[in-house]
Amino acid sequence: MEFFRIKKDIPFMKYALVLNAISVLTFVLAVFFLTTRGLHLSVEFTGGTVMQVAYEQPADVGKIREQVASLGYQDILVQNVGSADRVMIRLPIEKGVTTAQQGEKVLGALKAADPGVTLLRSEFVGPSVGEELVHGGLMALGAVVLGIVLYLAIRFEWKFGVAAAVANLHDVVIILGFFAFFQWEFSLAVLAGVLAVLGYSVNESVVIFDRIREAFRKFRKLDTPEVIDHAITSTMSRTIITHASTEAMVLSMFLFGGASLHYFALALTIGILFGIYSSVFVAAAIAMWLGVKREDLVKVSQKDLDPNDPNAGASV
Amino acid sequence: MNRYPVWKYAIIVIALLVGVVYTLPNFYGEAPAVQVASVKATVTVDAALQQRVETALADADVQPLSIALENGSIRARFDKEDEQLKAKGVIERVLIPDSSDPSYVVALNLISRSPAWLTALHAKPMYLGLDLRGGVHFTLQVDMQAALTKRTEALTSDVRLALRDKKIRHGGVNREGQSLEVRLQDEATATTVRNLIVDTMPDLQANVVSTGGAYVVRANIKPESLRSVQEQALKQNITTLHNRINELGVAEPVIQQQGADRIVVQLPGVQDPAQAKDILGRTATLEVRMVDESSDARAAEIGSGPVPFGSEKYSDPHGQSIVVKKQVILTGENLNDAQPGFDSQTHEATVNLTLDGKGANIFKDVTRENIGKRMAILLFEKGKGQVVTAPVIRSEIGGGRVQISGSMSTKEASDTSLLLRAGSLAAPMEIIEEYTIGPSMGKENVEAGIKSIVGGFIAIAVFMCIYYMIFGVVSTIALGVNVLLLLAILSMLQATLTLPGIAAMALAIGVAIDSNVLINERVREELRAGASPQAAIHAGYEHAWHTILDSNVTTLIVGLALLAFGSGPVRGFAVVHCIGILTSMFSAVFFSRGLVNLWYGRRKKLKSVSIGQVWKPEGEDVRSVASAKR
Numbered sequence: 001m002e003f004f005r006i007k008k009d010i011p012f013m014k015y016a017l018v019l020n021a022i023s024v025l026t027f028v029l030a031v032f033f034l035t036t037r038g039l040h041l042s043v044e045f046t047g048g049t050v051m052q053v054a055y056e057q058p059a060d061v062g063k064i065r066e067q068v069a070s071l072g073y074q075d076i077l078v079q080n081v082g083s084a085d086r087v088m089i090r091l092p093i094e095k096g097v098t099t100a101q102q103g104e105k106v107l108g109a110l111k112a113a114d115p116g117v118t119l120l121r122s123e124f125v126g127p128s129v130g131e132e133l134v135h136g137g138l139m140a141l142g143a144v145v146l147g148i149v150l151y152l153a154i155r156f157e158w159k160f161g162v163a164a165a166v167a168n169l170h171d172v173v174i175i176l177g178f179f180a181f182f183q184w185e186f187s188l189a190v191l192a193g194v195l196a197v198l199g200y201s202v203n204e205s206v207v208i209f210d211r212i213r214e215a216f217r218k219f220r221k222l223d224t225p226e227v228i229d230h231a232i233t234s235t236m237s238r239t240i241i242t243h244a245s246t247e248a249m250v251l252s253m254f255l256f257g258g259a260s261l262h263y264f265a266l267a268l269t270i271g272i273l274f275g276i277y278s279s280v281f282v283a284a285a286i287a288m289w290l291g292v293k294r295e296d297l298v299k300v301s302q303k304d305l306d307p308n309d310p311n312a313g314a315s316v
Numbered sequence: 317m318n319r320y321p322v323w324k325y326a327i328i329v330i331a332l333l334v335g336v337v338y339t340l341p342n343f344y345g346e347a348p349a350v351q352v353a354s355v356k357a358t359v360t361v362d363a364a365l366q367q368r369v370e371t372a373l374a375d376a377d378v379q380p381l382s383i384a385l386e387n388g389s390i391r392a393r394f395d396k397e398d399e400q401l402k403a404k405g406v407i408e409r410v411l412i413p414d415s416s417d418p419s420y421v422v423a424l425n426l427i428s429r430s431p432a433w434l435t436a437l438h439a440k441p442m443y444l445g446l447d448l449r450g451g452v453h454f455t456l457q458v459d460m461q462a463a464l465t466k467r468t469e470a471l472t473s474d475v476r477l478a479l480r481d482k483k484i485r486h487g488g489v490n491r492e493g494q495s496l497e498v499r500l501q502d503e504a505t506a507t508t509v510r511n512l513i514v515d516t517m518p519d520l521q522a523n524v525v526s527t528g529g530a531y532v533v534r535a536n537i538k539p540e541s542l543r544s545v546q547e548q549a550l551k552q553n554i555t556t557l558h559n560r561i562n563e564l565g566v567a568e569p570v571i572q573q574q575g576a577d578r579i580v581v582q583l584p585g586v587q588d589p590a591q592a593k594d595i596l597g598r599t600a601t602l603e604v605r606m607v608d609e610s611s612d613a614r615a616a617e618i619g620s621g622p623v624p625f626g627s628e629k630y631s632d633p634h635g636q637s638i639v640v641k642k643q644v645i646l647t648g649e650n651l652n653d654a655q656p657g658f659d660s661q662t663h664e665a666t667v668n669l670t671l672d673g674k675g676a677n678i679f680k681d682v683t684r685e686n687i688g689k690r691m692a693i694l695l696f697e698k699g700k701g702q703v704v705t706a707p708v709i710r711s712e713i714g715g716g717r718v719q720i721s722g723s724m725s726t727k728e729a730s731d732t733s734l735l736l737r738a739g740s741l742a743a744p745m746e747i748i749e750e751y752t753i754g755p756s757m758g759k760e761n762v763e764a765g766i767k768s769i770v771g772g773f774i775a776i777a778v779f780m781c782i783y784y785m786i787f788g789v790v791s792t793i794a795l796g797v798n799v800l801l802l803l804a805i806l807s808m809l810q811a812t813l814t815l816p817g818i819a820a821m822a823l824a825i826g827v828a829i830d831s832n833v834l835i836n837e838r839v840r841e842e843l844r845a846g847a848s849p850q851a852a853i854h855a856g857y858e859h860a861w862h863t864i865l866d867s868n869v870t871t872l873i874v875g876l877a878l879l880a881f882g883s884g885p886v887r888g889f890a891v892v893h894c895i896g897i898l899t900s901m902f903s904a905v906f907f908s909r910g911l912v913n914l915w916y917g918r919r920k921k922l923k924s925v926s927i928g929q930v931w932k933p934e935g936e937d938v939r940s941v942a943s944a945k946r
Binding site for chain 2: 044104119121126128132133139147155189191193196202204207209210211214244249255258268
């Protein structure tokens with residue numbers, strides 16, 4: 001079986017400007033939604049109480065909301081998760097009362113109304129923990145960007161490092177934009193997923209960069225856009241197959257992984273889709289616009305010259 | 317060109333063997349077990365106790381599968397759950413004659429069913445995180461400011477006492493936040509006081525400040541002492557928590573320091589966070605009282621009379637009764653520290669107590685008036701008291717430093733000081749994070765995780781085998797080996813597997829296939845360019861390796877950053893992520909090459925390679941064929 005029969009290099013770079021304009025637009029939109037709507041942060045970040053309870057029969061969410069509200073809580077969230085008999089309740093932080101006490105009070109009230117209710121999971125988190133998580137997440141993000149730029153600068157050229165980092169941040173911001181737009185719950189697991197996308201997307205960029213370097217060495221007559229087009233075209237089938245495989249795994253998590261892995265898988269899916277796109281158009285195009293040249297990558301020494309290249313070694 | 321030397325195959329075989337051995341324990345499941353641990357610091361679990369448990373079980377005709385002494389607790393494994401329950405009853409009857417005052421806790425537990433030879437190789441199953449087996453998790457924040465204030469308070473009274481001893485007149489010794497200040501009239505005295513503090517109190521640094529005619533000596537705890545105060549506080553709090561949690565009868569509690577001022581407590585299997593919190597937050601109190609030495613009290617001690625009015629009967633660690641007066645002389649609040657030590661003259665083991673200023677004054681008066689009499693130190697927990705020690709007062713004790721000596725072994729001395737310290741927390745703690753996961757939820761999470769891994773793996777395997785034929789089979793086997801090695805390393809490290817960890821495992825499989833695809837596509841490309849099959853295999857692996865190295869190192873950088881800055885679930889994810897990258901490099905490049913070499917390498921005249929269809933473009937388009945321009 002052979003899926004890809006590409007006769008000519010696809011002129012990706014011809015569309016780079018248009019697509020990057022779209023990219024910038026998406027990016028700006030993502031930032032816009034992030035600032036206006038904000039992320040629907042999970043309890044790990046905000047502090048507060050989340051309880052998941054199971055009833056023996058399909059639960060009446062409205063009645064549960066009333067029961068909880070009658071305890072004097074405002075701004076509560078009650079919703080079904082997974083199935084009709086499972087309910088998630090979220091309470092904000094209350095001054096002077098520990099979140100743990102809140103949880104017990106609520107469970108007590110629910111038990112009084114229906115003794116068949118069982119606690120599946122509960123989380124009580126103070127706000128200080130959340131602050132640290134945000135801090136840790138940002139530190140990790142910074143370290144990742146720095147590490148990638150450094151490594152690529154050493155192995156390739158600083159222009160590739162910068163291009164990969166920009167493409168990477170592009171992906172991350174867009175995933176966050178999705179979570180802000182749809183108000184999906186942004187939990188610690190999703191954060192892990194987003195940070196994993198960082199690695200995944202840069203991996204993709206590196207594969208293409210690697211090919212660009214190789215193509216620069218091999219084809220002396222091509223100009224930079226042509227080299228990039230060739231590199232992307234020749235890795236096309238690998239790109240599609242790899243991402244399809246990873247997506248198969250992620251889809252499996254989405255379908256079988258239960259409620260806990262739901263948004264994690266969703267974040268990865270968006271990350272994978274934008275990862276392909278950004279490595280092809282954003283990373284490669286930025287590298288091109290930064291003025292990547294053959295001389296940047298090919299150290300002209302006798303050892304590095306391709307012995308098969310008819311132009312090699314021609315010196316006077 | 318495609319042959320591996322024997323030693324490379326040897327490495328592969330060894331890696332596979334090690335992988336299988338260390339992955340195996342995860343598949344045996346768990347057997348019901350009974351665990352015996354000590355509740356009291358003075359009672360130890362040793363081989364003699366194991367002997368007692370064994371005899372008790374033999375007498376009751378219950379046959380354990382195995383019985384072992386490990387980490388200060390005895391664990392007996394059984395075949396069925398009803399045997400487990402029966403054994404628990406039997407052991408409880410033998411070890412706990414008085415259920416109101418247990419010395420041991422007998423808890424139900426689950427222990428890996430893996431055979432003894434695997435355990436002997438230290439092959440143990442992965443530890444499942446709370447989200448996979450249910451239980452309660454607490455993160456406790458230790459109030460370090462309070463610990464420091466307490467220490468400064470203690471030093472303030474020490475300074476006050478020292479000045480009184482030297483008969484230095486001063487305008488008051490006060491604590492100002494985390495530092496202490498002595499007001500003095502003239503500069504000469506101020507310097508004397510400063511020198512006195514610096515010379516006699518190694519924990520303090522002091523300097524003289526003059527403000528408008530008055531002189532003030534301001535002293536602070538040295539930074540290095542500050543650190544040790546904090547470390548001590550954390551350590552003592554952990555010890556105290558250990559003692560308290562033991563009473564819950566939790567099979568395998570986790571009590572760990574996290575960062576500089578946090579303690580994580582995980583109680584697997586506990587479903588009632590309220591009860592757990594009660595015990596964690598319980599305060600034990602220490603009291604010093606006089607022993608009632610009247611003849612009535614003596615009679616009560618040997619059991620031949622009622623306890624006199626105004627007195628109470630308690631027992632000491634040896635089980636002996638002691639009648640003490642109800643009047644409390646001192647409480648634990650006045651005790652700053654208790655450490656085991658040695659008497660420099662008699663070379664006896666001692667317990668050295670340090671009292672605060674108020675305690676020292678009371679103690680001085682009481683000891684002066686009661687020379688030759690006995691004094692009892694009692695520890696109250698859950699409203700029940702026990703005499704820790706009841707020494708005879710030999711002389712008046714001033715200065716707040718009390719030495720308890722007498723026929724004590726060094727072990728007893730250290731146990732006693734531990735008890736005195738363990739009774740209370742060094743600094744108050746607050747629960748800042750808590751989560752409870754029901755056992756059914758845990759089970760569901762495990763099942764969901766496994767289902768998603770298996771589902772994804774099968775989908776990928778089927779595709780690879782169809783698309784890349786024999787090379788696809790090789791890739792699938794390599795992928796399987798990757799999972800095997802990943803599981804083995806995680807088990808070897810005794811990493812805690814959590815749901816994000818399972819997710820990382822699934823993602824690792826997805827990413828690992830990338831290396832295989834890179835290789836297979838490269839081999840195809842070489843074939844397309846007209847290379848001979850053997851050369852194509854060689855060049856394909858060679859070229860792909862460079863790409864794989866670069867891309868994996870960058871991914872690894874991300875993993876390491878997550879590991880360094882992440883916490884909780886992010887960390888659990890990062891550990892598996894990093895190890896997954898390493899194992900995938902081994903399996904995709906080294907191992908799969910080995911398989912391919914084994915299959916194709918020996919054939920001298922290889923005509924074709926089974927890697928699916930290799931389509932060659934017709935016509936002469938220069939750029940589409942990599943080698944056309946060479």
